[in-house]
Amino acid sequence: MISRQDCLARDSxxxxxxxxxxxxxxxxxxxxxxxxxxxxxxxxxxRAQQVIAAEWGHDLIRSWNSAGWFDLPRRLGDRLAPLLxxxxxxxxxxxxxxxxxxxxxxxxxxxxxxxxxxxxxxxxVSERSNFPTDLYMAQxxxxxxxxxxxxxxxxxxxxxAQAIDADCAVAxxxxxxxxxxxxxxxxxLSAHCHAQGALALWDLAHSAGAVPLDLNGAGADxxxxxxxxxxxxxxxxxxxxxVPERHQxxxxxxxxxxxxHAAPFAMDPAFAPAKGIARALCGTxxxxxxxxxxxxxxxxxxxxxxAIRHKSLALTDxxxxxxxxxxxxxxxxxxxxxxxxQRGSQVSFTHPHGYAVMQALIARGVIGDYREPAIMRFxxxxxxxxxxxxxxAVEILRDILDQQSYDIDARRDAVT
Amino acid sequence: MISRQDCLARDSxxxxxxxxxxxxxxxxxxxxxxxxxxxxxxxxxxRAQQVIAAEWGHDLIRSWNSAGWFDLPRRLGDRLAPLLxxxxxxxxxxxxxxxxxxxxxxxxxxxxxxxxxxxxxxxxVSERSNFPTDLYMAQxxxxxxxxxxxxxxxxxxxxxAQAIDADCAVAxxxxxxxxxxxxxxxxxLSAHCHAQGALALWDLAHSAGAVPLDLNGAGADxxxxxxxxxxxxxxxxxxxxxVPERHQxxxxxxxxxxxxHAAPFAMDPAFAPAKGIARALCGTxxxxxxxxxxxxxxxxxxxxxxAIRHKSLALTDxxxxxxxxxxxxxxxxxxxxxxxxQRGSQVSFTHPHGYAVMQALIARGVIGDYREPAIMRFxxxxxxxxxxxxxxAVEILRDILDQQSYDIDARRDAVT
Numbered sequence: 001m002i003s004r005q006d007c008l009a010r011d012s013x014x015x016x017x018x019x020x021x022x023x024x025x026x027x028x029x030x031x032x033x034x035x036x037x038x039x040x041x042x043x044x045x046x047r048a049q050q051v052i053a054a055e056w057g058h059d060l061i062r063s064w065n066s067a068g069w070f071d072l073p074r075r076l077g078d079r080l081a082p083l084l085x086x087x088x089x090x091x092x093x094x095x096x097x098x099x100x101x102x103x104x105x106x107x108x109x110x111x112x113x114x115x116x117x118x119x120x121x122x123x124x125v126s127e128r129s130n131f132p133t134d135l136y137m138a139q140x141x142x143x144x145x146x147x148x149x150x151x152x153x154x155x156x157x158x159x160x161a162q163a164i165d166a167d168c169a170v171a172x173x174x175x176x177x178x179x180x181x182x183x184x185x186x187x188x189l190s191a192h193c194h195a196q197g198a199l200a201l202w203d204l205a206h207s208a209g210a211v212p213l214d215l216n217g218a219g220a221d222x223x224x225x226x227x228x229x230x231x232x233x234x235x236x237x238x239x240x241x242x243v244p245e246r247h248q249x250x251x252x253x254x255x256x257x258x259x260x261h262a263a264p265f266a267m268d269p270a271f272a273p274a275k276g277i278a279r280a281l282c283g284t285x286x287x288x289x290x291x292x293x294x295x296x297x298x299x300x301x302x303x304x305x306x307a308i309r310h311k312s313l314a315l316t317d318x319x320x321x322x323x324x325x326x327x328x329x330x331x332x333x334x335x336x337x338x339x340x341x342q343r344g345s346q347v348s349f350t351h352p353h354g355y356a357v358m359q360a361l362i363a364r365g366v367i368g369d370y371r372e373p374a375i376m377r378f379x380x381x382x383x384x385x386x387x388x389x390x391x392x393a394v395e396i397l398r399d400i401l402d403q404q405s406y407d408i409d410a411r412r413d414a415v416t
Numbered sequence: 417m418i419s420r421q422d423c424l425a426r427d428s429x430x431x432x433x434x435x436x437x438x439x440x441x442x443x444x445x446x447x448x449x450x451x452x453x454x455x456x457x458x459x460x461x462x463r464a465q466q467v468i469a470a471e472w473g474h475d476l477i478r479s480w481n482s483a484g485w486f487d488l489p490r491r492l493g494d495r496l497a498p499l500l501x502x503x504x505x506x507x508x509x510x511x512x513x514x515x516x517x518x519x520x521x522x523x524x525x526x527x528x529x530x531x532x533x534x535x536x537x538x539x540x541v542s543e544r545s546n547f548p549t550d551l552y553m554a555q556x557x558x559x560x561x562x563x564x565x566x567x568x569x570x571x572x573x574x575x576x577a578q579a580i581d582a583d584c585a586v587a588x589x590x591x592x593x594x595x596x597x598x599x600x601x602x603x604x605l606s607a608h609c610h611a612q613g614a615l616a617l618w619d620l621a622h623s624a625g626a627v628p629l630d631l632n633g634a635g636a637d638x639x640x641x642x643x644x645x646x647x648x649x650x651x652x653x654x655x656x657x658x659v660p661e662r663h664q665x666x667x668x669x670x671x672x673x674x675x676x677h678a679a680p681f682a683m684d685p686a687f688a689p690a691k692g693i694a695r696a697l698c699g700t701x702x703x704x705x706x707x708x709x710x711x712x713x714x715x716x717x718x719x720x721x722x723a724i725r726h727k728s729l730a731l732t733d734x735x736x737x738x739x740x741x742x743x744x745x746x747x748x749x750x751x752x753x754x755x756x757x758q759r760g761s762q763v764s765f766t767h768p769h770g771y772a773v774m775q776a777l778i779a780r781g782v783i784g785d786y787r788e789p790a791i792m793r794f795x796x797x798x799x800x801x802x803x804x805x806x807x808x809a810v811e812i813l814r815d816i817l818d819q820q821s822y823d824i825d826a827r828r829d830a831v832t
Contacts, residue, residue, distance in 0.1 A: 024473040033477045040473035048464045048704065056651055057440040057456035061449045061783060069651060096699030098673035099515060106560065128685050133674035133699060136687040140672035144522065145560065153685065228700070235472055235485060235703035256556035257514035258549035267788055269544050269569065271552040283512030283549060284644070286705030287651035288464065367477060372683055 001325055002318070007387035015303075016311055016382050022299050023232070023384040030389045030396075032368045035178075035206060035346045035379025038232030041295035051291045069287050073259075074278065076290070077240060079297045080231070083305060084204070084223070085214030086242050092277050093227060093293055094259075094285055097205055097239040100224040101137045103253035103280060104241060105172060108199045108222055109141075109149065110252055112169045118197050121169035125160065125198070128153040131178045134203055138172060157182060161192055168198040175213075176206035176344030179371045181336035183211060183344045187218040194219065205229060208240070209296075210312065210345035210381075212305040215242055222247065230345065230381060232296035237289050241280045248276055257282035299383060311382035312345040315390055319347050319378060322394040330401040335375060346379045353408050357397075360406035366393045417741060418734070423803035431719075432727055432798050438715050439648070439800045446805045446812075448784045451594075451622060451762045451795025454648030457711035467707045485703050489675075490694065492706070493656060495713045496647075499721060500620070500639070501630030502658050508693050509643060509709055510675075510701055513621055513655040516640040517553045517588075519669035519696060520657060524586045524615045524638055525557075525565065526668055534613050537585035541576065541614070544569040547594045550619055554588060573598060577608055584614040591629075592622035592760030595787045597752035599627060599760045603634040610635065621645060624656070625712075626728065626761035626797075628721040631658055638663065646761065646797060648712035653705050657696045664692055673698035715799060727798035728761040731806055735763050735794060738810040746817040751791060762795045769824050773813075776822035782809045 011017055023039045025031055031039055055063040064070050077091035084091065094100070105124070112118040124138055135151065142149035154163045164171050171193050176183045190200040204225030207213055209232075215223055223242040227233030243251045252273065258264045259281035262272040273279040316336070323332060335348040351357050354374040361368060361376075368378040378393070400406055427433055439455045441447055447455055471479040480486050493507035500507065510516070521540070528534040540554055551567065558565035570579045580587050587609050592599045606616040620641030623629055625648075631639055639658040643649030659667045668689065674680045675697035678688040689695040732752070739748060751764040767773050770790040777784060777792075784794040794809070816822055 024469070026474045026476075029476070031476060037472075037477045037480075039476065040468065044468050044472075045465060048468050049461060052456065052460050052464055052650070052708075053440070056453075056460075058442045060442075060445070060447060060455065061453045061785065062778075063651065064453075095512070095515070096673070096701070098699030099511070099671060102671060130685075132677070132683050132685055135685050136672045136674060136677065139687050140670040144670040145562075147562075226700075234468070235479065236700045236706070238702060239699075254556040254560040255515060255518060256552045257512070258552060261548070261552065267548050269546075269548055269551050271555050283514030283655075284642075284652045285512070286654055286702040288708060289702030289705040290652070292468075292704060362478075369477065372681075 002322070004388065004391045007391040010387040014311065014387070016307060017386065019299060019302065020384045020386065025384060028365045030366045030393045032366065032378040032380065032385070032393060034232070034381035034384070035210070035229050035377065036369055037235060038229055038296065038381065039384055040234070041232055041299060043295040043298065044234065044292050047292055047295050048288060051288050072287065072290050073281055073285055076293055076297065077277065079294065080208070080240060083209060083213065083300060084242060085216055085218070087216065087245060089277055090244055091240055091242045092280055093238050093240045093290060094281055095239060097203070097224055097226045098133050098137050099255065100239050100241040101134055101203065102141055103255055104201050104222040104224050105138055105141055105170065107251045107253045108170045108201050109145070111247070111250055112199065114250065118169065121167055122148045123150060123152050123167045123169060125152045125154070125163045125168050125171045126173060127157070128155050129177060129179060130174050131203070131205065134172060134174060157184065160189060164193055164196050164198050166196055168196060170199045170201055172201045172203070174203040174205065176211065178206055179335070179348060179375055179377070181344045181346040181348055183342050185341070186220060190219040190221070206344055206346070209300060212309050216244060227293050227296070231293070232299070232383070233293035234289060237293050238285060243277055243280055248279070251279060253280065255282040259283060308382045312380055313340050313343070315380040315382060315385060315387065316343060316345065316347050318387060318390050319380065319394065322390065323349065323397065326394055326398045327401055345381065346377055348375050348377045350374045351376060353406060356406040356408045356410045357400060359410045360400045361397060364396045364400065366396050418738070420804065420807045423807040426730070426803040430727065430803070432723060433802065435715060435718065436800045436802070441800060444781045446782045446809045448782065448794040448796065448801070448809060450648070450797035450800070451626070451645050451793065452785055453651060454645055454712065454797065455800055456650070457648055457715060459711040459714065460650065460708050463708055463711050464704060467704050488703065488706050489697060489701055492709055492713065493693065495710065496656060499625060499629065499716060500658060501632055501634070503632065503661060505693055506660055507656055507658045508696055509654050509656045509706060510697055511655060513619070513640055513642045514549050514553050515671065516655050516657040517550055517619065518557055519671055520617050520638040520640050521554055521557055521586065521588060523667045523669045524617050525561070527663070527666055528585045528615065530666065534585065537583055538564045539566060539568050539583045539585060541568045541570070541579045541584050541587045542589065543573070543576070544571050545593060545595060546590050547619070547621065550588060550590060573600060576605060580609055580612050580614050582612055584612060586615045586617055588617045588619070590619040590621065592627065594622055595751070595764060595791055595793070597760045597762040597764055599758050601757070602636060606635040606637070622760055622762070625716065628725050632660060643709050643712070647709070648715070649709035650705060653709050654701060659693055659696055664695070667695060669696065671698040675699060724798045728796055729756050729759070731796040731798060731801060731803065732759060732761065732763050734803060734806050735796065735810065738806065739765065739813065742810055742814045743817055761797065762793055764791050764793045766790045767792060769822060772822040772824045772826045773816060775826045776816045777813060780812045780816065782812050
């Protein structure tokens with residue numbers, strides 16, 4: 001069996017290991033929650049100071065032009081694009097994932113309505129286990145359109161192919177499940193959608209910066225995602241939306257604000273959508289939070305998603321193997337697929353006292369999180385997680401379980 | 417006639433004058449554009465450092481609870497409420513003004529639809545001179561609802577009373593016009609709306625922090641606004657939405673994300689709106705930008721809107737008087753009302769070469785801005801603008817006009 005010494009040796013050989021120095025991680029913490037909130041790039045403090053003191057404080061209103069604030073959603077979108085398998089001019093960083101999903105779903109339904117062969121379709125397919133806000137946004141949109149749109153939710157990924165049928169307008173799927181870490185085959189499902197005349201809309205919240213993506217190659221139709229998890233953009237940092245060039249001409253969305261206008265400063269009282277990806281924009285963006293997204297992207301620019309994926313799988317394989325070997329006498333159930341192609345960059349285990357065990361782990365410095373029902377989630381972020389971290393985290397878990405040093409009456413506070 | 421010495425004397429007597437020290441303003445600048453982007457509170461740099469280094473960097477995911485990130489939209493909304501004449505629990509700071517307007521307008525239309533006496537109304541009244549994005553958002557919503565909603569735009573405030581008739585579902589009005597500085601009588605127009613069976617939705621982008629507001633007293637129905645102008649929240653800082661307690665029970669909006677759910681962490685696949693103002697929330701907010709809003713609110717907490725209004729009118733009166741006296745031989749036309757009750761906290765003058773003159777002013781350190789057609793806007797922010805600033809700004813304007821030291825071929829770059 002592998003030893004801690006072996007883990008240290010793997011860290012010595014790890015080409016990504018030096019990137020950890022570009023993150024600020026508190027001493028004594030093993031941070032396995034980068035799938036919820038990514039760690040802070042060291043550069044973020046200085047970048048914030050630049051934006052706040054120099055751009056806002058000194059240059060004031062002029063910074064909309066001189067510091068490029070107005071172009072920031074597009075410029076940062078272009079920097080993110082390679083991580084998504086997208087082209088420049090296809091991505092903007094803006095608004096929230098929920099709001100962007102609303103735009104994308106509305107646009108997809110409209111695209112189908114304008115296609116005579118598909119205009120009658122009223123079914124949106126998704127998974128009951130999808131992140132709830134995606135379902136809520138679809139429910140909100142469907143109720144407001146009041147044209148008979150309905151959600152068809154499946155309980156198992158294997159049911160998707162059948163559910164995406166000739167009644168389906170759009171399949172709205174999250175590529176990597178937030179709870180289980182299950183990863184869909186984007187190319188196969190997108191192809192199945194197209195064979196059935198449906199459009200494939202992907203939520204990449206747990207994929208961007210976590211797994212290699214090839215949106216254009218996979219034939220996806222639209223995508224949204226978040227920058228504050230694996231991309232390390234900061235708490236609640238603005239989200240992204242991808243509209244491939246082939247769909248941009250007919251992409252229309254109801255949140256038609258001035259940043260999406262063809263001539264935003266002409267002050268014309270009638271809306272006319274901008275050419276290209278800018279039509280996915282709406283209103284004025286929170287510049288300080290938006291600017292910090294670049295600090296995370298700067299770190300990704302020093303490596304590539306193939307290297308990140310290689311290490312991610314090694315970390316999650318190691319974690320699964322060590323937990324199953326060293327905590328074998330405890331009632332832990334692996335939720336995350338063993339098969340690499342079906343695994344994101346997290347590992348989830350059930351435990352009857354999952355919430356209490358997670359609280360005990362956090363108290364010992366191993367920060368993961370808990371999701372109903374009974375699931376402990378551990379995110380593995382190759383930019384700042386080492387093999388020795390994995391060893392140490394499992395040892396602390398083993399000790400907590402062996403000693404039963406967790407409070408089974410722990411109150412479940414709000415956690416995100 | 418008043419002299420610069422008189423202005424200095426007024427500054428000596430000004431109880432608000434010491435608050436200027438709480439703002440970072442570059443030397444040599446007279447900043448008359450706080451109606452577009454408020455100046456930076458000195459405290460913003462340290463506050464950003466706290467959020468980024470301590471809350472994000474050190475406490476990481478735990479800050480959603482321990483630093484109160486999740487409650488920030490409501491907590492800051494409660495701090496903003498007194499400036500709006502709103503009660504605690506009626507305001508959240510979240511998303512953008514455009515997105516909040518979409519929520520509010522959608523909710524207002526829905527409230528009318530559920531009222532049997534008003535369900536057939538399909539007219540949204542506004543002004544052609546409204547800030548364009550408000551019109552764009554209404555156009556987007558109307559087009560997507562596809563139930564015959566139409567915008568009825570008036571060209572003069574005097575036409576509003578007639579336009580808000582028994583066909584009108586909602587009057588969507590901006591309280592202080594972004595271009596002219598004209599201020600509506602909110603109480604009178606809201607009362608007229610109610611007499612006609614319409615709802616009154618107010619955009620307070622150029623009002624919040626600029627003029628005294630009494631939303632509940634004026635009988636307004638819904639309101640939205642921005643925090644990055646007179647409230648000094650930072651570039652693109654999240655906006656606000658006000659839903660009075662009397663309407664909260666039937667306030668429903670289509671952007672039904674998880675932050676607006678009754679139990680956001682229960683991960684229920686069906687949406688159920690939160691009780692109270694939280695149902696106006698949608699997705700995860702940009703915490704760094706959001707947190708900085710508090711630095712501006714901290715300064716407002718040291719004074720009150722009556723004192724601010726008193727100085728604001730004194731500043732704008734002085735500016736008008738000095739421009740008209742000292743630049744009398746130049747073709748300047750006052751756009752802003754002379755009557756106090758109809759004036760916000762800005763003054764706009766037309767000039768045939770308004771764009772070029774404004775560029776020359778900016779080059780000399782007097783920062784206002786330009787709006788089509790031919791309008792020079794000057795914002796007066798009593799927290800950091802002195803009477804001597806007004807004198808000096810007019811002297812520089814006079815000199816530029818007398819010397820004709822402006823480039824009439826100046827190119828019109830994008831300005832916000």
